[in-house]
Amino acid sequence: MKNFKNKVVVITGAGSGMGRAYAIEFAKLGAKIALNDYDKAALDETVSLLSNTKNVLALAFDVSDKNSMFDFADKVKAELGNAHVIINNAGIEGSGRPIYLTTVEEDHKIMNINYFGVVHGTKAFLPQIVENNEGAVVNISSIFGLIGTPNNGDYCASKFAVRGFTEALMAEFHESKTISIHCVHPGGIATNIVRSEEGKEFSKKYLTTPPETIVKHVIESIRLKKSKIVFGNDSFKTWLGSNFVPQGILKGIIWNEIKNVVNKDEYRKFIK
Numbered sequence: 001m002k003n004f005k006n007k008v009v010v011i012t013g014a015g016s017g018m019g020r021a022y023a024i025e026f027a028k029l030g031a032k033i034a035l036n037d038y039d040k041a042a043l044d045e046t047v048s049l050l051s052n053t054k055n056v057l058a059l060a061f062d063v064s065d066k067n068s069m070f071d072f073a074d075k076v077k078a079e080l081g082n083a084h085v086i087i088n089n090a091g092i093e094g095s096g097r098p099i100y101l102t103t104v105e106e107d108h109k110i111m112n113i114n115y116f117g118v119v120h121g122t123k124a125f126l127p128q129i130v131e132n133n134e135g136a137v138v139n140i141s142s143i144f145g146l147i148g149t150p151n152n153g154d155y156c157a158s159k160f161a162v163r164g165f166t167e168a169l170m171a172e173f174h175e176s177k178t179i180s181i182h183c184v185h186p187g188g189i190a191t192n193i194v195r196s197e198e199g200k201e202f203s204k205k206y207l208t209t210p211p212e213t214i215v216k217h218v219i220e221s222i223r224l225k226k227s228k229i230v231f232g233n234d235s236f237k238t239w240l241g242s243n244f245v246p247q248g249i250l251k252g253i254i255w256n257e258i259k260n261v262v263n264k265d266e267y268r269k270f271i272k
Contacts, residue, residue, distance in 0.1 A: 001084070001136050001180065002223050005030035010076060012063050012121055013090030015042030018140070018186065020049070021211040024088055027051050034076045036090065038062050055080060061119030063090045073124035082128035085222070088121040091140065094155030100270055103197045107154050119165060129179055136222050138178045139166040143187040143235050146242040149254055151262050170227050180225045184209040186214055188233025191269075200212060204240035209233045243262070 001007075010025045011017040015037030027033055028178050032055035037043040040060035047058050057079050061068040076083055089116045095102045118139050129135035144152055145159030166183040173181050186210050209232040221229045232237045241250050255264070 064112035068122040099153035189234025
């Protein structure tokens with residue numbers, strides 16, 4: 001897909017960060033924009049920043065709610081037309097604690113939003129894209145969908161799930177000349193996803209890439225039909241490690257990288 005003028009682009013998690021940057025950039029390209037976020041005030045602020053608000057639909061709801069997502073898809077079709085691009089961007093941070101100390105309820109919460117939110121968005125809008133016989137599905141994973149790291153077990157699990165789901169969809173649409181499937185692995189993007197006090201040091205050290213930078217890269221990757229998109233601070237290094245470094249060595253490298261932002265004493269309490 002080369003041209004986005006008058007195309008319908010759907011973006012979840014558009015109240016801030018990458019989602020907001022996607023909305024602003026696609027509006028500049030002349031697309032019709034359908035936006036979601038769970039935070040209505042943040043979503044309204046995004047709409048106010050768009051260069052053209054004539055063909056904009058914004059609806060606040062939780063992406064983990066399947067019925068709300070399918071209702072949103074119906075509303076998009078009725079008001080703007082069939083979607084051409086769905087960007088499943090909405091997500092939350094993990095607990096930031098060892099797997100041993102997290103609850104099953106916390107695991108379910110992050111999977112419901114980070115993984116099933118992507119599933120819901122894909123399944124709600126893919127039929128419209130297929131009906132157009134033109135478009136793109138863009139699912140946001142993470143560099144934590146490439147490697148597992150301490151204190152991020154729940155978050156890694158959700159992003160690995162997005163990766164597996166999206167790569168399967170890539171294989172299913174492999175022969176399509178007009179519909180492309182993309183899995184994005186952002187690395188160190190400066191967003192507000194990290195809200196907990198425990199994650200502030202991590203955010204300061206690693207989340208340094210402006211969201212506008214990766215958004216422009218992803219849009220160009222859609223044009224080029226580049227399926228796997230790895231971009232941002234430390235992303236290429238992480239990709240290399242995940243593909244070519246033995247697990248035993250890789251885990252040592254990971255601990256060395258994060259030693260200043262993760263308290264290893266938490267692990268020594270239960271690992272003898």
